[in-house]
Amino acid sequence: MKTLAREQKLQHLYWRAGFGIPFRNDQARSGIKSAVRELFKSSGQAAPLQVALPHTETTGQADAQNADMRQKRQRERQQGFVLLNNAWLTQMATSQAQLREKMTLFWHGHFACRLREPRFALLQHNTLRQHALGKFPDLLLAISKDPGMLQFLNNQQNRKQRPNENFARELLELFTLGRGHYTEQDIKEAARAFTGWSYNPQGEFVFRARQHDRGQKTFMGKRGNFNGEEILQMIVENPRTAEFLTSKLYAFFVSEVPNPERIKALSSYFYETGYDIPKLLEKIFTAKWFYGTDVVGSKIKSPIELLAGLQRQFDVRYTDSRSPLVLQRALGQELFRPTNVSGWAGGRNWIDSSTLAFRLRIGPALLQDAALEVNLKPDDDTEPTAPRKRRQDGLRTVRAKASLSGLHQQLQNVKDRELIEKLSQKLLQVPLQPETAALLTQHIPAGATHDDKVTLLTLRLLSLPEYQLC
Amino acid sequence: MRAMATNSRREFIKMSALASGMLLVPNFLHGLDRSGLPLLASSNGKRLVVVQLSGGNDGLNTVVPYQNDLYYKARPTLAIPSREVLTLEKGLGLNPAMEKMRLLYDQGYVSVLNSVGYPNPDRSHFRSMDIWHSASASDEYLSTGWLGRYLDSLPAANHAAIEVDDTLSLALKGAQYTGIAVQDVKRFFQATNDQFLKQAAQAHAEEHAHHQVDYLYKTLIETQQSAGYLQEKTKVYRSKKDYPNGEFARHLKTIAELIASGVESRVYYASLTGFDTHVRQAGQQASLLRELSEGLYSFVDDLKQQQEFDNTVIMVFSEFGRRVAQNASNGTDHGTANNLFLIGGKLKQAGIYNEAPNLQDLDQGDLRYSIDFRNIYATLLNNWLDGNATSIISGKTQLLTGLL
Numbered sequence: 068m069k070t071l072a073r074e075q076k077l078q079h080l081y082w083r084a085g086f087g088i089p090f091r092n093d094q095a096r097s098g099i100k101s102a103v104r105e106l107f108k109s110s111g112q113a114a115p116l117q118v119a120l121p122h123t124e125t126t127g128q129a130d131a132q133n134a135d136m137r138q139k140r141q142r143e144r145q146q147g148f149v150l151l152n153n154a155w156l157t158q159m160a161t162s163q164a165q166l167r168e169k170m171t172l173f174w175h176g177h178f179a180c181r182l183r184e185p186r187f188a189l190l191q192h193n194t195l196r197q198h199a200l201g202k203f204p205d206l207l208l209a210i211s212k213d214p215g216m217l218q219f220l221n222n223q224q225n226r227k228q229r230p231n232e233n234f235a236r237e238l239l240e241l242f243t244l245g246r247g248h249y250t251e252q253d254i255k256e257a258a259r260a261f262t263g264w265s266y267n268p269q270g271e272f273v274f275r276a277r278q279h280d281r282g283q284k285t286f287m288g289k290r291g292n293f294n295g296e297e298i299l300q301m302i303v304e305n306p307r308t309a310e311f312l313t314s315k316l317y318a319f320f321v322s323e324v325p326n327p328e329r330i331k332a333l334s335s336y337f338y339e340t341g342y343d344i345p346k347l348l349e350k351i352f353t354a355k356w357f358y359g360t361d362v363v364g365s366k367i368k369s370p371i372e373l374l375a376g377l378q379r380q381f382d383v384r385y386t387d388s389r390s391p392l393v394l395q396r397a398l399g400q401e402l403f404r405p406t407n408v409s410g411w412a413g414g415r416n417w418i419d420s421s422t423l424a425f426r427l428r429i430g431p432a433l434l435q436d437a438a439l440e441v442n443l444k445p446d447d448d449t450e451p452t453a454p455r456k457r458r459q460d461g462l463r464t465v466r467a468k469a470s471l472s473g474l475h476q477q478l479q480n481v482k483d484r485e486l487i488e489k490l491s492q493k494l495l496q497v498p499l500q501p502e503t504a505a506l507l508t509q510h511i512p513a514g515a516t517h518d519d520k521v522t523l524l525t526l527r528l529l530s531l532p533e534y535q536l537c
Numbered sequence: 538m539r540a541m542a543t544n545s546r547r548e549f550i551k552m553s554a555l556a557s558g559m560l561l562v563p564n565f566l567h568g569l570d571r572s573g574l575p576l577l578a579s580s581n582g583k584r585l586v587v588v589q590l591s592g593g594n595d596g597l598n599t600v601v602p603y604q605n606d607l608y609y610k611a612r613p614t615l616a617i618p619s620r621e622v623l624t625l626e627k628g629l630g631l632n633p634a635m636e637k638m639r640l641l642y643d644q645g646y647v648s649v650l651n652s653v654g655y656p657n658p659d660r661s662h663f664r665s666m667d668i669w670h671s672a673s674a675s676d677e678y679l680s681t682g683w684l685g686r687y688l689d690s691l692p693a694a695n696h697a698a699i700e701v702d703d704t705l706s707l708a709l710k711g712a713q714y715t716g717i718a719v720q721d722v723k724r725f726f727q728a729t730n731d732q733f734l735k736q737a738a739q740a741h742a743e744e745h746a747h748h749q750v751d752y753l754y755k756t757l758i759e760t761q762q763s764a765g766y767l768q769e770k771t772k773v774y775r776s777k778k779d780y781p782n783g784e785f786a787r788h789l790k791t792i793a794e795l796i797a798s799g800v801e802s803r804v805y806y807a808s809l810t811g812f813d814t815h816v817r818q819a820g821q822q823a824s825l826l827r828e829l830s831e832g833l834y835s836f837v838d839d840l841k842q843q844q845e846f847d848n849t850v851i852m853v854f855s856e857f858g859r860r861v862a863q864n865a866s867n868g869t870d871h872g873t874a875n876n877l878f879l880i881g882g883k884l885k886q887a888g889i890y891n892e893a894p895n896l897q898d899l900d901q902g903d904l905r906y907s908i909d910f911r912n913i914y915a916t917l918l919n920n921w922l923d924g925n926a927t928s929i930i931s932g933k934t935q936l937l938t939g940l941l
Contacts (some may be wrong), residue, residue, distance in 0.1 A: 181661070181664075270647040407667055409678035413754065419715040422704070424729050535753055
């Protein structure tokens with residue numbers, strides 16, 4: 068196996084565990100071991116995401132009947148999601164706690180809820196953030212009692228007389244065991260155990276004892292008067308849950324091509340440590356295979372990785388707060404709006420002819436303050452299409468300011484003949500083919516200043532498919 | 538253009554072909570597949586045009602049960618008076634804004650399917666659309682679309698489906714093949730015509746050690762080629778038919794031009810948005826339905842003149858219908874089952890296909906479905922597109938008899 072230079076390894080680590088290395092920093096010349104240590108240290112604290120959402124009063128029945136009031140609420144909710152989206156994306160790009168941001172993104176796609184109320188979305192986000200790097204059983208319990216989750220999967224309607232299985236089903240199928248490792252009867256019995264798990268308008272968990280089914284249940288071969296907590300406990304006691312989670316984490320952090328042997332070893336370790344998430348991640352980030360050429364540069368950046376990465380590397384500042392959202396929706400991944408409860412499919416699902424063409428234009432456009440235009444499909448759940456303005460509704464223009472000064476500085480002493488090699492190593496996670504390098508050489512104007520050369524080459528490199536990989 | 542670095546004569550020829558605008562025909566839009574058969578011929582030359590009404594069209598005010606008292610009771614201010622309805626049969630009639638649709642109906646080109654839906658319906662626009670696109674059950678999550686899987690199932694590699702839009706719908710995404718989204722052929726061509734990228738893509742024609750790099754370049758080359766191919770193909774033909782104003786009709790016109798230019802795609806996709814009529818529905822829905830039927834009428838007329846209508850079936854659907862009762866804002870809220878139109882020159886059974894929706898036996902104020910939409914998909918796949926529904930639609934499907 069070819070070994071990578073230390074700098075390449077560090078870049079790889081930071082792309083996978085975070086959103087890349089910003090050029091403005093003079094990156095410490097540390098080794099992998101200490102970089103990994105530093106990564107966990109900077110993500111140790113779980114500071115909540117702070118967003119001042121527009122004040123929405125509880126909507127009474129009378130309000131709901133009033134068309135104008137209804138539209139006003141809708142606008143407020145829409146505005147709330149714009150604020151949430153901007154706040155989180157900016158935090159991904161700027162925060163020191165890179166691993167916590169990345170891990171929160173993972174859990175956001177894992178416990179994927181598409182909520183109506185920005186207030187509940189923020190609450191849920193901070194629950195994920197708080198437990199992102201803890202032990203999975205704690206996270207599972209917290210998210211199962213999260214008002215957004217209870218609402219999204221209809222547990223509010225799960226009552227003793229009329230059980231609603233939605234939460235129980237997704238809990239087993241998508242959150243813990245995975246398809247084929249439980250029976251329909253297990254779902255029914257688990258649903259009974261979660262009856263009465265509810266929330267109040269303030270967004271606090273409430274256990275409604277009168278709606279709870281205290282009767283005997285049979286779950287995964289055991290009998291007892293199980294409550295919700297006990298069901299969750301039994302689920303994490305099943306090693307299959309560790310396998311399921313480890314496979315997903317492997318796909319997210321390492322490669323979409325599963326490696327059964329590695330996953331098996333990792334998942335046993337995860338189980339033995341009581342589902343200690345940082346320990347599992349440390350094992351991955353310090354494994355030799357993590358830096359193998361079959362792993363480095365083998366992932367298609369998710370739209371969020373692409374956008375947060377650009378923002379992190381080039382100080383992108385959008386001139387309109389809706390712009391990041393527009394880009395995300397055009398590319399198929401909008402924060403706080405996962406496709407469905409199974410999350411984003413990822414990998415090659417990100418790519419089709421239009422998303423690829425758009426991806427290749429984004430980097431160069433943002434760096435040149437050029438307008439990017441795209442017609443978006445409507446999202447009637449959050450932004451009902453205005454009938455009369457319908458035709459303009461979909462067309463969005465994105466503009467932003469960005470800076471290359473960090474990159475200019477880092478490359479100021481690099482000689483012309485080494486420029487392409489050095490620059491492509493900084494920007495790309497896969498080696499540039501000699502033919503492409505030759506092509507780039509032809510595109511450097513002879514008389515340009517050193518900085519202009521760096522700029523021109525950067526624009527070209529960001530427009531290459533290779534930049535879409537990490 | 539600057540001199541190009543080339544490895545071999547072969548590449549040089551490729552690049553000069555690109556430079557001179559003589560574009561190579563892309564594999565997946567190639568008139569000939571690998572076994573040498575024309576693409577459309579393997580579906581007997583037939584094609585499907587899907588028209589999506591986004592937002593949840595109110596079916597009860599589209600195909601109106603104008604002889605049913607329950608309808609008038611449930612909608613004191615929103616019901617369409619029986620004297621205004623464009624009567625069809627079986628006690629049903631069209632919204633007065635749909636005169637052109639009635640003309641199509643009278644010529645035997647339209648089949649109306651009532652009460653189309655699925656078990657445990659979802660009232661979120663996004664999720665319900667997701668279900669319609671992926672053809673999943675409501676508790677099943679698929680990352681590919683039904684038409685995408687149809688593309689995957691075709692024997693020869695790379696066949697095309699075209700959506701007239703900037704972004705591609707899930708319906709057209711398969712595991713191996715995806716459709717292409719083209720809002721405007723010229724703009725699509727310009728957006729993919731970056732010379733540096735074209736050269737980079739050509740330089741990449743050889744295998745790369747990193748399979749993802751290969752995959753992205755392959756997609757890029759296909760996109761560039763199809764943009765060039767469509768540009769070449771549609772350069773000559775311009776529809777002479779008059780279409781109404783508006784984006785939707787323009788999109789249908791684009792489809793007609795692609796068809797008339799000999800582009801051999803089997804599936805086309807277009808959307809009309811704005812049907813989420815919670816408030817003051819009457820005027821808004823009427824103008825949308827007028828836009829829909831006038832657009833479709835011109836489209837059908839255009840295809841007929843090109844002798845292409847008999848090879849075409851148009852399916853018009855929405856992600857859900859609305860509740861039976863109106864709300865307090867002269868609108869309607871999200872409902873469940875809905876009607877769906879099939880339009881074509883060679884329908885076996887035109888007219889009202891099945892019974893009008895039952896307004897007596899409701900599920901908490903909502904219509905119960907009687908036709909699962911996946912059975913319509915299966916019928917289109919098997920009886921129209923020569924596909925194999927069993928491998929494309931999960932779960933048990935039943936073909937609708939006598940329709941296609």
